[in-house]
Amino acid sequence: MEEAKGARSARSGGASAESHHPAACDGALAKAFTFLGKRWNGVILATLQHGPLGYAELRRAVEGISDSVLSERLSELSAAGLTLREVKTGPPITVRYRLTPDGTALMPILGELAGWASRHLPDTPTVSRRGSHG
Amino acid sequence: MEEAKGARSARSGGASAESHHPAACDGALAKAFTFLGKRWNGVILATLQHGPLGYAELRRAVEGISDSVLSERLSELSAAGLTLREVKTGPPITVRYRLTPDGTALMPILGELAGWASRHLPDTPTVSRRGSHG
DNA sequence: GCCGCACGCTCTGTTTTTAGAAGCGACATG
């Protein structure tokens, strides 16, 4: 990610946080947040940990997410290899999304994150902005 | 967070992901992503783990972040009790931001997250959108 | 056959968030 420094791309901007600054954060962590820092990705991944779900099931489970964003997110997560889109030819034809092993490997960490939030985050939503995952 | 279900607020939308749907994700996790899912929060917190920094130092270390967003983020993180804004009356007057114990408690998890990203995320940024942390 | 429903998305316009740059007052230095 150090070479991303010159690019100053708004996209990979966070990824270049490592850069050359002594206080900058780890490049790998920045990369992690490339996904987890986008709204809904964490919740979508966590929602899939109990087993594959169809698009409509996901839409209902991830309350608050819009169709277009869900579609976009699933596309990105699949492209990144964290989820897998499975089509069964039926009848009836079914489409489901499941976690890949890479995606599944994240679950224990998300569990710890939940524990941290329970213990360390204020109960009242003091955050003013849209958390990417509500 | 279950009561947030009726609100359907875009803000707390993710937080209500738990709702009543059997596949929904943990409310605590959704709450965690209220912060971590906003662009730059994870990187800012991680950048502070090595010690307090001033605004300008943070600005340089978190490469790619804009002034207005950094200011806003620091305000939110402080309001949430994850960071602390310390003013020394000087001379010279100095303002620094440090992690609180709550914020510090997140660091081991961020460390694991970095490890996961190193092992499980593709090297090429396949994410199309702004990762909240690059 | 028609109709209604669910599914798995796509599309478009609107709102919100982030980016980017300029700006301000205070302070320190030459």
Next chain:
DNA sequence: CATGTCGCTTCTAAAAACAGAGCGTGCGGC
């Protein structure tokens, strides 16, 4: 005095997310 840094604030433009309507397909009931 001029210049620079600091710690922000303010404003505008661009990008992301929201919100709702829509489409084609498949299926079951009548």
